[in-house]
Amino acid sequence: MKVAAVKVTDYNYAEVERGLKEALELLGGMERFVNGGDRVLIKPNMLEALPPEKAVTTNPELVRAVIREVRKAGAVPLVGDSPGTTGTLKAAEKCGILAVCREEGAELVLFDKTVEMSYPEGEMIKKFTVASCLNEVDKVISLAKMKTHTFMGITGATKNLFGCIVGMEKAQFHLRMQARQEFAGMIIDLASLLRPVLSIVDGVVGMEGNGPRNGIPVKAGVMLAGESCLAVDIVMAEMMGFSSERIPLTALALERQLTLPFSEIELVGDARDIRLKFLEPRSLKSLEERVPRWLAKFGRSHLTAQPEIAVNCIGCGRCVAHCPPKAMRISNSRATINYNVCIRCYCCQELCPANAVSLREGRLLKLVRRFL
DSSP, rough: OOOEEEEEEOOOOHHHHHHHHHHHHHOOOGTTTOOOOOEEEEEEEESSSOOOOOOOSOOOHHHHHHHHHHHTOOOOEEOOOOOOOSOOOHHHHHTTHHHHHHTTOOOOOOOEEEEEEEEEESSSOOOOEEEGGGGGGGGEEEEEEEEETTTEEEETTTTGGGGGOOTTTHHHHHHHHOOOHHHHHHHHHHHHHHHOOOEEEEEEEEEESSTSSSSSSEEEEEEEEEEEHHHHHHHHHHHHHHTTTTOOOOOOOHHSSSOGGGGGEESTTTTEEEEEOOOTTTTOOOOOTSOHHHHHHHHTTTTSSSSEOTTTTOOOOHHHOOOOOOOOOTTTEEEEEEETTTTOOHHHHHTTTTTOEEEEEOOHHHHHHOOO
16 A cells, blocks of 8 residues: 655645645556546535635645646546535535636536445445435545544545535434444445545645634645555544544554555655644543443443533524534524433534534543543
């Protein structure tokens, strides 16, 4: 398994194009991944309708560069994603990707229709409902953003594919897969079904802290690319300063021997020695998988960080509308949480436009942590 790591200093198109071409050359060129006449879905991270400088979404200049490389290889580029709250069109317009698609003559797929795809080999999920365009393309390229994630630790090339599940269907998976390892298993099944031929990570400016939406932009100055989305994520985690054996998704991939450990991945490019120290998301140190299973089940409400609504809540209702177990409501123009129903998926924290959701550790969690 080979992963290319290339230094990219800023989002000037000439610099982005240089970095992408260098990464692709190290991997054998775009022609190694797509053939002439292929319809190729380029799947960026368009989590929400926010401008590029927020570092929430894949930068539009990288999307432009990938579109051009796909077309140069004789293939037909399409761009699509299902954002967390708004529709594809609104998110693409705000984050600059819609303008790039129009300027480059690439179709923006709205992900407004779905299709069921069976995956009998899945260990967690045997059937997915995904965007119907996945039945109409030949190849998928994951074009992710280097970010921390309050539930999964990090979000990169593999987690990026969760955006192929449309709208509120995502919430159902949060409800069904409440433990991190279960959710990681679902993501791995989805990646195995979709089989992206190439994964690229925008780490020119990443996000640390309480990502994937409310973290802090941080300049990492790197672009990653590789054939295996899992190998790319292992490299990304290590470059961010996290042990890939601690991150739920990469840890499970290593356990299942779906990828090589970091020390055995062939890492090439002028950024291969970059090691950063991203600020951890607040919930990364959850005790879910560090205590006996019976204790975690019995005391889940006390052994995980609890989301709390701050005074700056604007009462918009977004968290209520997208809460998987319907544990939230608006009362007196402010969101409230029923902790007996809350499953600690942190969708409220992830999607809050006012950054009004914090994660607080209870006394029991703090006490138990002292003895571990």
